[in-house]
Amino acid sequence: MPEQSFSGLRLEGNLSTDPQEIAYAATDFGGIVSQIPLAVAQVSSAQDVTAVLTFAADHGLSVTPRGQGHSSMGQAQARSGIVLDLSDLNAVHDISDDRVVVDAGTTWAALLAATLQHGLTPRVLTDYLGTSVGGTLSVGGIGGTTHRYGVQTDNVLSLDVVTGDGVLRTCSPTESPDLFNAVLAGFGRCGVIVRATIPLIAAPARVRRIKVYYSTAAELRTQQRKLLGERRFDFLQGQILPSDAGWVHLLDVAAFYTSPAEPDDADLLDGIGFDAGRDKIEDLSYWEFATRLDETVTYLESTGEWRSPHPWPNLFLPDRTTDTFVDEIMHDLTHADLGASGLILTYPVPADVLATPLFRVPDAPTIFLVAALRFASSGPIAEQMVQSNRRWYDTAVNLGGTSYPVGAIPFAEGDWRNHLGEAHRPLAAAEARYDPRGVLNRRLKLAP
Ligand SMILES: Cc1cc2nc3c(=O)[nH]c(=O)nc-3n(C[C@H](O)[C@H](O)[C@H](O)COP(=O)(O)OP(=O)(O)OC[C@H]3O[C@@H](n4cnc5c(N)ncnc54)[C@H](O)[C@@H]3O)c2cc1C
Structure with missing residues (x-):
């Protein structure tokens, strides 16, 4: 095959075929x-985005947008194509009382730092803020406040998108809603998000965070269900963690406040089995709370686990089958199956806060996220974990579950078709309209 020349592609940014850049873009x-x-x-x-998409269409190449490359299994990679790296498109523009206009390559950490200067915050933040705005809006973006506000894609006022045909368009729930709905959680199939307008709310000054450990997963979920109904906490999560004494089950909840409206600890702790000798209550600034994973990241960098393979499966289960699913996967799970710092994240979300058509969740009033943060010490172990993820996925599907496809679960064309269900038809129509030459994320395109 003749070598592809990029001499006709002129950018304000940079086009590189340097082996180091190529190697970087081939990882995630x-x-x-x-x-x-x-x-x-x-x-x-x-x-620049228009220039790349037009050049790629003219030369039969596929283009894959990349935010921060925090996907688990090649979602932001482009075999023999062009990786469109958005990390330099990272300005925070207007911040007004109720919204911010931000470039897609901005990280959520940079966005939050800017909005907090105005005492404001996005409603939903992912646990780790090193992801990009465009990256999480292209997948969903779930966090501990999702039970109140939905996922990040449910919290977007409008988007500027360069569609596959190279045209810059603005879309929103009322302006080109077909494009809006095909781009949010659309994994970059129809267009490249270049700018987003995101609603903001008053940021709390402080956070009262409470961690309670239970000996069984059933106790944890019983408390989570109760708290979900009560709306006692602003932030609601949970984890299953390895310990010397076996698995422990952590309720991780937080109440946001700004003085003088301080929460009453007795009210917060009422009936959740808090044991002062075992459990923890702490008071943090909102920024300390939002960046709470930074310490863990520093630790994982020191052990090398931040750079080792991360076969993380993310699944959603209907509440009615979550207990069965968790019992089944925990039955013979060993600590080694998760790796040294591994854990399972699990928390409930009421389905009525979720409205993004391509964010596919089980048909149930309440769903549970079950996400395993697995750390593999070698390639073969990673491969075994990926195979195990696939078995978990098959079990989940049999129980009415779905995948959150940012994770490491092998997904063939048929899986995507099942996953998208009725949402496939409008997505295919949007792809045909906005990316008629099939330039974007070609490997994700389904046959009609
Ligand atoms: C430590 C860690 C913690 C995490 N915590 C959470 C969490 O709490 N909640 C959660 O929901 N997820 C979480 N994730 C998953 C994360 O949200 C996704 O992997 C997300 O895609 C990462 O954003 P990114 O900028 O790295 O996207 P990338 O991995 O770069 O891209 C993801 C997908 O979006 C497409 N894409 C990227 N940018 C654009 C754009 N501008 N326009 C169109 N398409 C685009 C890519 O082609 C790709 O298909 C976590 C991941 C890590 C590594």
């Missing part, structure tokens, strides 16, 4: 698959 946080692109386009404007 998952560290499981590596697909080698022909070039990496480091874009600095919407015009």
Whole structure:
């Protein structure tokens, strides 16, 4: 095959075929698959994005947008195509009382730092803020306040998108809603998000965070269900963790406040089995709370686990089958099956707060996220974990569950078809309209 020349592609940013840049774009946080692109386009404007998409269409190449590359299994990679790196498109524009206009390559950490200067915050933050705005809006973006506000894609006022045909368009729930709904949680199939307008609310000054440990998963879920109904806490999560004494089950909840409206600890702790000798209550600034994973990241960097493979499966189960699913996967799970710092994140969300058509969740009034943060010490162990993830996925589907496809679960065309269900038809129509030459994320396109 003749070598592809990129001499006709002029960018304000940078187009690179440097082996180091190529190697970087062929990796992701998952560290499981590596697909080698022909070039990496480091874009600095919407015009750059148009230039790359037009060039790719004219030369029969596929383009994959990349935010921070924190996907687990190649979602932001482009085999023999162009990786469109948005990390330099990272300005925070207007911040007004109720919204912010932000470039898609901005990390949530940078966005929050900017909005907090105005005493404001996005409603929903992911646990880790090193992800990009465009990256999580292209997948969903779930966090501890999702039980109140939905996922991040449910909290977008409008988007500027360069569609696959190279045209810069604005879309919202009322302006080109077909595009809006095909881009949010659309994994970059129809267009590249270059800018988003996101609603803001008053940021709390302080956070009272409470951690309670239970000996069984059933106790944890019973408390989570009760608290979900009561709306006692602003933040609601939970974890299953390895310990020397076996698995422990952690309720992780928080109440947000700004003085003088301080929460009453007795009310917060009422009936949740808090044991002062075992459990923890702490008071943090909102920023300390939002960046609470930074310490863990520093620790994982020190042990090398931040760079090892991360076969993380993310699943959603209907409440009615969550107990069965968790019992089944925990039955013969060993600590080694999760790796040294592994854990399982699990928390409930009421389905009525979720409205993004492509964010596919079980048909149930309440769903549970069950996400395993697995750390593999080698490639073969990662492969075994990926196979185990696939078995978990099959079990989940039999129990009415779905995947959150940012994770490391092998997904064939048929899986995508099942996953998308009725949402496939409008997505396919949007792809045909906005990416008629099939440039974007070609490997995700389904046959009609
Ligand atoms: C430590 C850690 C913690 C995490 N915690 C959470 C969490 O709490 N909640 C949660 O929901 N997820 C979480 N995730 C998963 C994370 O949200 C996703 O992996 C997300 O995609 C990461 O954003 P990114 O910028 O790295 O996206 P990338 O991995 O770069 O891209 C993800 C997908 O979106 C597409 N894409 C990226 N940018 C654009 C764009 N501008 N326009 C169109 N398409 C685009 C890519 O092609 C790809 O398909 C976590 C991941 C890690 C590593």
